[in-house]
Amino acid sequence: xxxxxxxDKSLYGIExxxxxxxxxxxxxxxxxxxxxxxxxxxxxxxxxxxxxxKGVVAPPTMCTLMVRHVKLPDIKLSEAHGKAxxxxxxxxxxxxxxxxxxxxxxxxxxxEVYSKTGRSGTMxxxxxxxxxxxxxxxxxxxxxxxxxxxx
Amino acid sequence: MYFEDVELGDEIGPLEKIxxxxxxIDFCNLWGPPTPNRFTxxxxxxxxxxxxxxxxxxxxMALMAQLFTDWASQDxxxxxxxxxxxxxxxxxxxxxxxxxxxxxEEGGEHLIDCDVVMTGQERERYVIGTATVxxxxxxxx
Numbered sequence: 173x174x175x176x177x178x179x180d181k182s183l184y185g186i187e188x189x190x191x192x193x194x195x196x197x198x199x200x201x202x203x204x205x206x207x208x209x210x211x212x213x214x215x216x217x218x219x220x221x222x223x224x225x226k227g228v229v230a231p232p233t234m235c236t237l238m239v240r241h242v243k244l245p246d247i248k249l250s251e252a253h254g255k256a257x258x259x260x261x262x263x264x265x266x267x268x269x270x271x272x273x274x275x276x277x278x279x280x281x282x283x284e285v286y287s288k289t290g291r292s293g294t295m296x297x298x299x300x301x302x303x304x305x306x307x308x309x310x311x312x313x314x315x316x317x318x319x320x321x322x323x
Numbered sequence: 324m325y326f327e328d329v330e331l332g333d334e335i336g337p338l339e340k341i342x343x344x345x346x347x348i349d350f351c352n353l354w355g356p357p358t359p360n361r362f363t364x365x366x367x368x369x370x371x372x373x374x375x376x377x378x379x380x381x382x383x384m385a386l387m388a389q390l391f392t393d394w395a396s397q398d399x400x401x402x403x404x405x406x407x408x409x410x411x412x413x414x415x416x417x418x419x420x421x422x423x424x425x426x427x428e429e430g431g432e433h434l435i436d437c438d439v440v441m442t443g444q445e446r447e448r449y450v451i452g453t454a455t456v457x458x459x460x461x462x463x464x
Binding site for chain 2: 199202203205206207208209211212213214229231232233234236237239240241258259260261262263264265266269316
């Protein structure tokens with residue numbers, strides 16, 4: 173039988189917006205350096221332009237940096253489900269390239285809350301989904317973040 | 324790499340990465356989490372019952388994405404879906420590999436699906452997940 177979860181279900185259907193976030197060449201180069209990404213289009217503007225991009229290209233998961241800037245509400249999950257929280261999973265679906273010079277806006281919503289029981293007990297998972305769009309209104313990425321709560 | 328060059332069961336990688344203390348500091352400076360935090364501060368890590376500071380999940384994801392950007396063309400990764408099984412340490416070899424589980428055509432694209440994993444030197448499974456990569460087709464050339 174599924175566990176009945178006690179949290180603020182009125183949060184479904186509400187979009188939380190943030191931005192614009194300017195994607196600068198400096199940001200892309202710093203991100204690429206910090207993760208050891210040596211691909212030409214992520215590090216060399218002339219190589220990116222020669223390859224047909226508008227500017228140096230953001231590595232495919234770079235937009236995840238911006239998710240934390242969306243102010244997400246507390247879902248008020250009952251402490252009966254536990255207090256310890258950790259980052260359980262992440263998903264990025266890229267829809268279009270992001271390049272230096274782009275300006276991104278984010279829109280996040282509560283996607284789902286569910287429980288799973290395993291060897292270590294029951295955990296509750298809270299999943300937020302964030303859609304990033306660029307200055308043309310084009311969706312460039314969808315990011316899901318899953319947080320687990322347990323005793 | 325072309326769609327016609329891959330088969331079910333083919334292995335991608337392995338790619339070995341190391342996230343040094345400085346790499347994580349640089350990443351966090353860009354990302355901007357509250358400081359001090361468990362990613363860059365030993366005391367904060369200890370408060371979270373961690374033996375040492377850890378690599379942020381989104382940084383781990385960025386490292387794993389490179390398996391595919393190195394292997395295929397540089398803008399080919401369509402979907403990366405990860406589950407963080409264990410905390411990822413600084414300064415230790417992180418081995419990333421994938422196995423192709425499906426090849427398909429969808430919406431005019433040639434796609435491959437993979438299982439992907441990040442392990443440590445003692446074969447600790449830090450992260451598991453799936454990925455979808457778009458490859459060019461020789462038939463489209």
